Amino acid sequence: MTEKEMKSREYAKELFDRLKRSASFKQEEECFGLCLKSSLWWVIETPDPSIDDLRTAVFNSCTYLKKAHHKRQHSCIDALARLLKEAAKEKRLKKFNCAEGLRGFAFPVFQADTLYGYIGACYHNDTVPDYVLNIFAAFTDTIVKEIQKELELAKLYETIRPRAIALSTVHTVHRLISSTLDLGELLPRIARLCLQVMRANRCSIKLVDAKKKVLLPKATIDLRKMKTRLKKVKVGRHAPGRAVKYGKSIRGDAFLATPLIDEDIIGVITLYDKIDGKPFTQFDQEIMTTLAEQAVIAIKNAQLYAEQEKITIGSIRSLAAILDTRTPGTYMARASLLRIAMLVGQGMRMSSSELKSLEYAVILHDAGQIVVPDQILEKPDKLTGREYAVVKEHPMRSVEIIKHMKALKSVIPIILHHHEQFDGSGYPKGLKGNQIPLGARIMGVIGALEAMITKRPYRVPMDIEGAIAELKANAGSQFDPKVVDVFLKVMRRKDVYAALKKEIYAKH
Numbered sequence: 001m002t003e004k005e006m007k008s009r010e011y012a013k014e015l016f017d018r019l020k021r022s023a024s025f026k027q028e029e030e031c032f033g034l035c036l037k038s039s040l041w042w043v044i045e046t047p048d049p050s051i052d053d054l055r056t057a058v059f060n061s062c063t064y065l066k067k068a069h070h071k072r073q074h075s076c077i078d079a080l081a082r083l084l085k086e087a088a089k090e091k092r093l094k095k096f097n098c099a100e101g102l103r104g105f106a107f108p109v110f111q112a113d114t115l116y117g118y119i120g121a122c123y124h125n126d127t128v129p130d131y132v133l134n135i136f137a138a139f140t141d142t143i144v145k146e147i148q149k150e151l152e153l154a155k156l157y158e159t160i161r162p163r164a165i166a167l168s169t170v171h172t173v174h175r176l177i178s179s180t181l182d183l184g185e186l187l188p189r190i191a192r193l194c195l196q197v198m199r200a201n202r203c204s205i206k207l208v209d210a211k212k213k214v215l216l217p218k219a220t221i222d223l224r225k226m227k228t229r230l231k232k233v234k235v236g237r238h239a240p241g242r243a244v245k246y247g248k249s250i251r252g253d254a255f256l257a258t259p260l261i262d263e264d265i266i267g268v269i270t271l272y273d274k275i276d277g278k279p280f281t282q283f284d285q286e287i288m289t290t291l292a293e294q295a296v297i298a299i300k301n302a303q304l305y306a307e308q309e310k311i312t313i314g315s316i317r318s319l320a321a322i323l324d325t326r327t328p329g330t331y332m333a334r335a336s337l338l339r340i341a342m343l344v345g346q347g348m349r350m351s352s353s354e355l356k357s358l359e360y361a362v363i364l365h366d367a368g369q370i371v372v373p374d375q376i377l378e379k380p381d382k383l384t385g386r387e388y389a390v391v392k393e394h395p396m397r398s399v400e401i402i403k404h405m406k407a408l409k410s411v412i413p414i415i416l417h418h419h420e421q422f423d424g425s426g427y428p429k430g431l432k433g434n435q436i437p438l439g440a441r442i443m444g445v446i447g448a449l450e451a452m453i454t455k456r457p458y459r460v461p462m463d464i465e466g467a468i469a470e471l472k473a474n475a476g477s478q479f480d481p482k483v484v485d486v487f488l489k490v491m492r493r494k495d496v497y498a499a500l501k502k503e504i505y506a507k508h
């Protein structure tokens with residue numbers, strides 16, 4: 001059987017299934033059954049039935065044939081086969097007389113010039129007028145055409161639905177692209193989107209490690225009670241590995257692996273187990289292909305951003321290292337202070353981008369001191385008014401150093417204003433309260449802590465408790481009291497306090 005014939009058979013089966021379930025057809029059977037008297041209805045769901053098809057269809061409906069002699073069965077079936085061919089050729093209802101003394105008719109079901117099968121009946125009443133059967137034929141033809149329209153709409157919906165979902169998915173992924181450039185946030189969001197669109201139980205996103213020729217799990221969302229352990233997959237192994245190796249979707253009833261293809265294949269999105277238990281379809285594959293095409297753009301953008309961040313942070317650390325060479329031994333390593341700043345920023349509900357700017361500012365906030373003369377930086381005595389004025393210029397100098405780096409644009413306000421004071425007595429602009437950027441208010445607390453606990457040429461360092469007491473005492477005047485409250489909560493964490501103390505002892 002050819003593919004076309006198979007599709008025709010499938011269409012005929014669906015058409016007659018809908019016809020049998022149709023309320024209109026059931027009403028028609030009841031209505032015309034009153035005219036036909038003891039009627040036996042039968043359906044043949046094939047355009048060119050064999051003798052066996054006819055015998056099965058009619059024999060299953062007709063109790064008379066079940067009791068009849070074998071030769072009578074053959075005689076009746078053979079007569080019906082000839083009648084059906086005539087009805088199909090003439091495209092109209094045909095009457096016949098049954099071998100058992102019954103009357104009957106057969107009605108061919110057409111769509112345009114395509115024959116899909118037959119509806120027929122055997123009945124007792126021998127006085128049924130022709131116009132009654134003509135009405136039946138017209139009524140049945142109307143019902144069939146309505147069902148055919150329903151089928152066509154259903155087929156059209158099945159064709160359009162994946163494309164409509166794909167268009168919606170493209171829009172959603174575009175929003176994802178603009179919402180974050182953090183790969184750690186992006187991949188779980190894409191995985192959740194895939195689960196929602198496909199109504200699946202699990203989605204795993206793996207990226208290619210080209211050197212080791214393996215796929216590394218980067219994000220998995222699993223809605224099932226029994227979670228699957230994340231594991232590496234070799235390229236070529238299992239559905240994800242084969243999707244990457246061959247550069248095409250790999251589909252089974254319970255899984256669908258879609259490669260992420262840029263210039264090269266960078267990874268794979270794999271879905272498992274639909275919520276309704278149905279198998280993944282060709283339509284699902286089309287939707288996921290469209291989604292993957294958009295997702296790969298977002299992933300590549302995030303990867304490029306991560307590479308740019310590495311370059312930026314490298315440049316920042318290089319600047320910080322140059323600063324440390326100016327006065328060896330006076331600037332402590334800032335790992336613990338950086339962590340404290342990040343925890344305070346999180347406590348103040350800063351966004352991920354704001355936290356990133358704060359991180360850079362913590363490292364670079366005193367970069368401007370590189371232009372301050374050594375004799376001022378290393379002076380053990382109190383600074384003169386003129387010398388202090390030179391030191392006060394270092395925030396502006398810091399800005400001059402970093403302003404040409406576009407990636408550090410958001411860092412400038414933090415560095416410029418981290419010496420402002422909450423009561424307005426700071427520098428360089430004398431900003432007050434919430435006029436001071438939040439990052440600068442946090443940096444003011446962290447910078448003051450660093451200055452107090454770090455060795456300086458002009459004084460010995462304070463201990464941590466003394467520095468904390470000083471910050472508390474100046475909350476509301478020099479420092480934002482809300483920032484100080486969050487800072488105190490952070491410092492009550494044993495791990496944070498211990499790390500800072502260890503770093504101080506290591507330096508001194």
